Amino acid sequence: MATLTKQQIGSVLAKQGILIAFVIFMIAFTIANPKFLTMDNVFSVVRSSAILGVMALGVTFVVISGNLDLSVGSMMSFSTIVVLDLHDKIGPFMAIPAMFAMTLCLGAFIGFLVGYLRLNSLIVTLGMLSAIHGLTLTYSGGQNMDIADKEGTWFSVFGQGTALGIPVPILIFIALAALLGLTLAKTPFGRKVYAVGGNGTAATFSGIPRARTVFFCYLISAACVATAGLIQASRSLGSQNTVGQGLELEVLAAVILGGASLLGGSGTVFKTVIGVLILGFIQNGLLLMGLQFYIQFVVTWVIIILAVWLDIAAKRGKLWSAIA
Amino acid sequence: MTDAKPVLHLDNIVKTFPGVRALDDVSFSVMPGEVHALMGENGAGKSTLMKVLGGIYQPDGGAIYMGDERVVMAGPLEAKAKGIVFIHQELSLAEELSVAENIYLGELPRKSFGRVDWGLLTEKTNAILKKLNVGFDARTRVGDLSIANQQMVEIARALTVDAKAVIFDEPTASLTDAEKVVLFDVISDLKADGVGIIYISHRMEEIFKITDRISILRDGQYQGTVNTSDTTEESLTQMMIGRKLDLSRNASHHELGDVALEVRGLSCGKLYSDVSFQVRRGEVVGFYGLVGAGRTEIAETLFGLRDAHSGQILLDGEEVRINSPADAIQRGISLVPEDRKGQGLVLGMNCRDNMTLPQVDDLTAGPFVAEGAEVAIFDQYRDRLDIRTPGWKQQVGNLSGGNQQKIVIGKWLSMHPSVLIVDEPTRGIDVGSKSEIHKLLRELAAQGYAVMVISSEMPEVLHVSDRIVAMYSGRIMRTFTSEEVTEDSLIQAISGLGGDKAA
Amino acid sequence: DTMKIGITQNNVGVDSYQTTYEKAFIAAAEANADVETVVLDAGGDVARQIAQMEDLIQQEVDAIIIWPTNGEAVIPAVRKASQAGIPVIVTNSNIAEQGFDFVKSFSGPDNITQGARSAEIMCDKFKEMGIENEAKVVHITGQPGYTTAIERAQGFNDRLPEVCPNVEQIDQQPGDWNREKSQQVMEAFLVKYDDIDGVYAGDDNMGVGALNAAKAAGRDGIIFVGATNFAVGYEAMAAGDYWGSIYQSPVDDAEAALKTAIDVLNGEEVPFLNYFDTPKITQDNMGEFTKPVF
Amino acid sequence: MQPNTLSRALANGAIWGFIVLELIFFSVAGSYLSISDQAFMDYDNMLLLLKQSAPIGIIAMGMTLVMVNGNIDLSVGATFAIAAIVLLDSMTWPIFAGLGDWVIPVAWLLSLLVGTLLGALNGLIVWKTGVDAFIVTLGSMLGYRGIVFMFNGENPTSHLNWTLVDFAEAEFLGLATASWFLLAVTAGIWFLMARTVHGRNAYAIGDNREAAVNAGIRVGPHMMINFAIIGFLAALSAVVFYSESGSVNPNDGQLYELWVITAVVLGGTKITGGAGNVIGTFGGVIAIQLLRKGLGHIGADTSTVNLVIGLILIAVLFLDRQLNIKGKEELKV
Numbered sequence A: 001m002a003t004l005t006k007q008q009i010g011s012v013l014a015k016q017g018i019l020i021a022f023v024i025f026m027i028a029f030t031i032a033n034p035k036f037l038t039m040d041n042v043f044s045v046v047r048s049s050a051i052l053g054v055m056a057l058g059v060t061f062v063v064i065s066g067n068l069d070l071s072v073g074s075m076m077s078f079s080t081i082v083v084l085d086l087h088d089k090i091g092p093f094m095a096i097p098a099m100f101a102m103t104l105c106l107g108a109f110i111g112f113l114v115g116y117l118r119l120n121s122l123i124v125t126l127g128m129l130s131a132i133h134g135l136t137l138t139y140s141g142g143q144n145m146d147i148a149d150k151e152g153t154w155f156s157v158f159g160q161g162t163a164l165g166i167p168v169p170i171l172i173f174i175a176l177a178a179l180l181g182l183t184l185a186k187t188p189f190g191r192k193v194y195a196v197g198g199n200g201t202a203a204t205f206s207g208i209p210r211a212r213t214v215f216f217c218y219l220i221s222a223a224c225v226a227t228a229g230l231i232q233a234s235r236s237l238g239s240q241n242t243v244g245q246g247l248e249l250e251v252l253a254a255v256i257l258g259g260a261s262l263l264g265g266s267g268t269v270f271k272t273v274i275g276v277l278i279l280g281f282i283q284n285g286l287l288l289m290g291l292q293f294y295i296q297f298v299v300t301w302v303i304i305i306l307a308v309w310l311d312i313a314a315k316r317g318k319l320w321s322a323i324a
Numbered sequence B: 001m002t003d004a005k006p007v008l009h010l011d012n013i014v015k016t017f018p019g020v021r022a023l024d025d026v027s028f029s030v031m032p033g034e035v036h037a038l039m040g041e042n043g044a045g046k047s048t049l050m051k052v053l054g055g056i057y058q059p060d061g062g063a064i065y066m067g068d069e070r071v072v073m074a075g076p077l078e079a080k081a082k083g084i085v086f087i088h089q090e091l092s093l094a095e096e097l098s099v100a101e102n103i104y105l106g107e108l109p110r111k112s113f114g115r116v117d118w119g120l121l122t123e124k125t126n127a128i129l130k131k132l133n134v135g136f137d138a139r140t141r142v143g144d145l146s147i148a149n150q151q152m153v154e155i156a157r158a159l160t161v162d163a164k165a166v167i168f169d170e171p172t173a174s175l176t177d178a179e180k181v182v183l184f185d186v187i188s189d190l191k192a193d194g195v196g197i198i199y200i201s202h203r204m205e206e207i208f209k210i211t212d213r214i215s216i217l218r219d220g221q222y223q224g225t226v227n228t229s230d231t232t233e234e235s236l237t238q239m240m241i242g243r244k245l246d247l248s249r250n251a252s253h254h255e256l257g258d259v260a261l262e263v264r265g266l267s268c269g270k271l272y273s274d275v276s277f278q279v280r281r282g283e284v285v286g287f288y289g290l291v292g293a294g295r296t297e298i299a300e301t302l303f304g305l306r307d308a309h310s311g312q313i314l315l316d317g318e319e320v321r322i323n324s325p326a327d328a329i330q331r332g333i334s335l336v337p338e339d340r341k342g343q344g345l346v347l348g349m350n351c352r353d354n355m356t357l358p359q360v361d362d363l364t365a366g367p368f369v370a371e372g373a374e375v376a377i378f379d380q381y382r383d384r385l386d387i388r389t390p391g392w393k394q395q396v397g398n399l400s401g402g403n404q405q406k407i408v409i410g411k412w413l414s415m416h417p418s419v420l421i422v423d424e425p426t427r428g429i430d431v432g433s434k435s436e437i438h439k440l441l442r443e444l445a446a447q448g449y450a451v452m453v454i455s456s457e458m459p460e461v462l463h464v465s466d467r468i469v470a471m472y473s474g475r476i477m478r479t480f481t482s483e484e485v486t487e488d489s490l491i492q493a494i495s496g497l498g499g500d501k502a503a
Numbered sequence C: 001d002t003m004k005i006g007i008t009q010n011n012v013g014v015d016s017y018q019t020t021y022e023k024a025f026i027a028a029a030e031a032n033a034d035v036e037t038v039v040l041d042a043g044g045d046v047a048r049q050i051a052q053m054e055d056l057i058q059q060e061v062d063a064i065i066i067w068p069t070n071g072e073a074v075i076p077a078v079r080k081a082s083q084a085g086i087p088v089i090v091t092n093s094n095i096a097e098q099g100f101d102f103v104k105s106f107s108g109p110d111n112i113t114q115g116a117r118s119a120e121i122m123c124d125k126f127k128e129m130g131i132e133n134e135a136k137v138v139h140i141t142g143q144p145g146y147t148t149a150i151e152r153a154q155g156f157n158d159r160l161p162e163v164c165p166n167v168e169q170i171d172q173q174p175g176d177w178n179r180e181k182s183q184q185v186m187e188a189f190l191v192k193y194d195d196i197d198g199v200y201a202g203d204d205n206m207g208v209g210a211l212n213a214a215k216a217a218g219r220d221g222i223i224f225v226g227a228t229n230f231a232v233g234y235e236a237m238a239a240g241d242y243w244g245s246i247y248q249s250p251v252d253d254a255e256a257a258l259k260t261a262i263d264v265l266n267g268e269e270v271p272f273l274n275y276f277d278t279p280k281i282t283q284d285n286m287g288e289f290t291k292p293v294f
Numbered sequence D: 001m002q003p004n005t006l007s008r009a010l011a012n013g014a015i016w017g018f019i020v021l022e023l024i025f026f027s028v029a030g031s032y033l034s035i036s037d038q039a040f041m042d043y044d045n046m047l048l049l050l051k052q053s054a055p056i057g058i059i060a061m062g063m064t065l066v067m068v069n070g071n072i073d074l075s076v077g078a079t080f081a082i083a084a085i086v087l088l089d090s091m092t093w094p095i096f097a098g099l100g101d102w103v104i105p106v107a108w109l110l111s112l113l114v115g116t117l118l119g120a121l122n123g124l125i126v127w128k129t130g131v132d133a134f135i136v137t138l139g140s141m142l143g144y145r146g147i148v149f150m151f152n153g154e155n156p157t158s159h160l161n162w163t164l165v166d167f168a169e170a171e172f173l174g175l176a177t178a179s180w181f182l183l184a185v186t187a188g189i190w191f192l193m194a195r196t197v198h199g200r201n202a203y204a205i206g207d208n209r210e211a212a213v214n215a216g217i218r219v220g221p222h223m224m225i226n227f228a229i230i231g232f233l234a235a236l237s238a239v240v241f242y243s244e245s246g247s248v249n250p251n252d253g254q255l256y257e258l259w260v261i262t263a264v265v266l267g268g269t270k271i272t273g274g275a276g277n278v279i280g281t282f283g284g285v286i287a288i289q290l291l292r293k294g295l296g297h298i299g300a301d302t303s304t305v306n307l308v309i310g311l312i313l314i315a316v317l318f319l320d321r322q323l324n325i326k327g328k329e330e331l332k333v
Ligand SMILES: Nc1ncnc2c1ncn2[C@@H]1O[C@H](COP(=O)(O)OP(=O)(O)OP(=O)(O)O)[C@@H](O)[C@H]1O
Pocket: B017, B018, B020, B022, B040, B041, B042, B043, B044, B045, B046, B047, B048, B049, B089, B388, B389, B398, B399, B400, B401, B402, B403, B428, B430
């Protein structure tokens, strides 16, 4: 009996490897700089992670369905630029839905290509990364977009407001994480996403519409990107065309750090959130330690590998891999 | 047999997985020139024991001896170096590579500069393929072969090295009779060379035909070893499952209902042509033929996975178009596919979720999946089909092959279909469960289901069917009733000889 | 007879300065009936830029303008052009001295001076506030590795101790020319340091990002100085949030480059180093400047 | 039993058809839109194309091997930069001062050695920890880049050695040095993958790792060797390129991984491993370079270039799928 409980503890720990890694890093950073774990700093980190985080939520769906989305960074630039531009032209009330509609169209296009036409998602989204960047440049004429009247608009609430003492971006992130977390874990759609990613053929043989499922994953991803763009635009009320550049790999890193497999079929929203927080706090912790940015690069490398290693080592119950 | 030294001896082997004691103090030995059967129910631990022997798993306790020497199988490489050849239960092939490369995987012959010696490789492979009498050559891409031929490639590996012991883990699960004959020839050649052979199978007739001794496992525990000539099917079964088996064909006499499924003149290119048949409620129709006869393709068409070029499908007398599995499911058709790993299961998902996958949209409480209802369904079919698993949370990929198959069957039974199509339903299933499944199919028919059974096992088809459709090369050669059918006439019909062409 | 002029730029999509430059260049060329141009963008990749140099040589253009991705790596390619008899004009940021033999002229801003001027703006303001002996400054640089970023940082870091020896620079981190990144960096600075009096950012985009962070944290009284006065910076200055910057027009930059090329082709004498002026702009004198278009 | 790599690559490569389309399009469009009098399909221009394909192309050959093997390497761009720094910096080290121009081969070897080691380090981590190659190399993409910056701060590392430049710019039988390297690497990796035991095992591992393990192939060391090879090739690419250009920015090589992977996948290599070949990859590399060159030739502006390149990548995939569609008898999964 005693061994059984020990085993149970072991298997509980094994499931939470990434959480343990997270706690260890938090403790280490707090020891290194006591200011790390102050309310202000935690809020500031989570607030700026919220943008990455919201995108990562959507990409979690795409990755679990067995695909990739490398276009989220440039799509986020697109929605940020569009909503800022439309803000002054048609007012924030209309600008937000218009921007969501346009971003969702892009998502639908990708979803159509990958889901219905079954084109390779890596290349499709890599292509879209470039194409959407071109689209954004054409749209904006390459210019920065800024809201004319920065003080007078309620639009800033999404990025700068607070409610109940908590910054709104954090609230949005939490709300979306809860919504999407439930969707993935508890609804029939979530189940289908896992099935399609785990074994697409078997899912088809079970009557699951594979193409439609993948399509909706990209639509969810685009909706998340649009939300992230909204927060971003509202946070700075002005933006460059490249605001999201390079985020695609950070987003993917967060998702994978959370334990989703690139092969599809595994991962959870909760773990993605942990992955996002790990990345956010690493960056912030290293900044607070005042390390040179290039040392930060190297340390981030080591931490990412250690975190994932710990996670899978806990799962397999052995430190070293069994690969001969 | 007593004074000869065993080629292999396993001593008190223990192996546990999280939540499962797969092997519990198992001892077992094989003599040179002996065909030693290993039997047991699904999940008894046969494959696990062999993987310990093959160096794929490390035992938690016990020892392995070869001759007098204690050996440690640190990995597949060591096992192979020590002369142990392992033909796996699940196909273990690289589909993109050629037959020759697969047969010699891990030991391709080399020339200078690390080059592959293609000449030698082809030569050696062709020699083996000739012995096996197969219809493909060394250069064929393995992915282009049928499952049965892929199995022959696996088997060919047994002939590549000077083996001391060869393990066959259910080699015949997807072979046809002709190929089985070849396999048995191979085994008797090996035997003549003094090689020790371990043979795992659930098929009694094979066991009695080719093996010398039989060891039995139950729930990871060693039950004993008997001489094949001294035992009977019944006593073996009793050792394996701990009770007697009821082999009678029950529920066979009941009224047939209306025609549930009718197919008229269905054709699909080269795959099958002009296929017409009917299945009534309460009827089990068996489809028998050689591999490649086109039966699976017909099933796939009925299930909306393949478009027919011409012909009609009628359900309850009404012509329907079935464009997708969702369509088929909605119209009450279920298909248990032939390839459980590729088509039947999401291996990384747990048992419960796999089982309820097709109906997940209907099992809801508000916007969420009703997990309680799911567990209830799972429990019901676990009990009904005797599925051995520590619980519904277990990943399906960790179940034994036979138990995986039962999950697939449970999944489709739980849909309460009006037309149930099962393609090779008992592949890899132990005797006990097999008879349970046969009984179940009969019962379902009695309850008014229309059942189509596709099988390459003649006894199975004969046992469960009310009528038998014999197919050859995409065409229906003849339809037999259970009263008129004989083994000979069936074999004639499916080999394209004689047999009048009846609808 | 028309002049065929090819240009290979550094990385056009990356910021609005470079985009505006490209537009201004094309507009200027179109306005001149004697000029035909082929406009290429290296996307920040030196290998692609060298390939573009080779393509331009192969296309037998009359002159090549290059905005180097790396002031040294392009030298052999520039030499190739000059060996092929095609005059080369360098724009915006110069190539290294070893390559001077192969180019006709450089036209562009002087980034080291710009950095130095920003230091002076900062120091003058501190003196005005009377905190030149205690002020603490943080420094947000452009994308690591880019000449412009390096030179501005160098100009600032060298000049500040000369004019304000007691001002202490307490931290320096890259903001990658990116407003958002800069905002994150500044957020961390604000947590880490209770006392920050001045922020120098390698351009106004980053400066405004830092300003946003300070505003969100409710930290007033910080002096923000940037460079490359963007429209956002100009507006923030007008609003009184942002102290000063360096006025630099991509339109002037582009037109100067094109004009230099045309002059060279017309056989006129051009000075080898053709810096155009980039004056200081602060809240005090901003009335003298029009709002930047980018 | 030679697998007929060439014919298979030709048969299932939409990429070659696409290259022809590109050539036709840019020739025709170029004659209207280009300011140049030179034809696009000029012989010299095509030779130039080959040369310009070298930096990405050499790495892409290694990526083909690694991807067929079932892995991926995102750190090649950073490895490329480190190797370049070692190459250029080591030529100025005092210990080599006495060597004269003999420092060149020494610097080359050093640089290749460092690249190989960095690749092997990736491989070692993948092997020993079992962490997916994507994560390992995503991490080292960052970590190696950090090392690049550590070396010389934010400044470029430069050493212009005209002897070296002249060698790199030299032409032999009409082909530039870089082109020769590209062709040699392509041939070498082709030989490795199509003809050697190591290469065939690479396919087997990528196709079905479990089967390979069961067959007794030492998967870990095997993968490490392949990572070492791609590290070596990333360094070789740097050696070839920086011998000519003589200066490396710490940002150089960024996004190379994406372009390289694009070329490889366009060339028909499966992302999941087990299938692919260098002939296809060669086509992919040429197609991308042709696209960039052609768009420059007809004078497309930056936003158009981005848009068009993106959409064309997708179009090629679409074309490829249409060509490979199996007809109506296919299973609908
Ligand atoms: N990797 C694993 N992780 C957890 N449990 C496992 C694993 N492999 C096997 N098992 C469990 O060990 C037991 C023995 O399985 P094994 O595959 O040896 O059965 P088997 O006798 O070969 O059955 P079958 O006749 O169905 O092939 C089963 O309960 C199975 O679920």
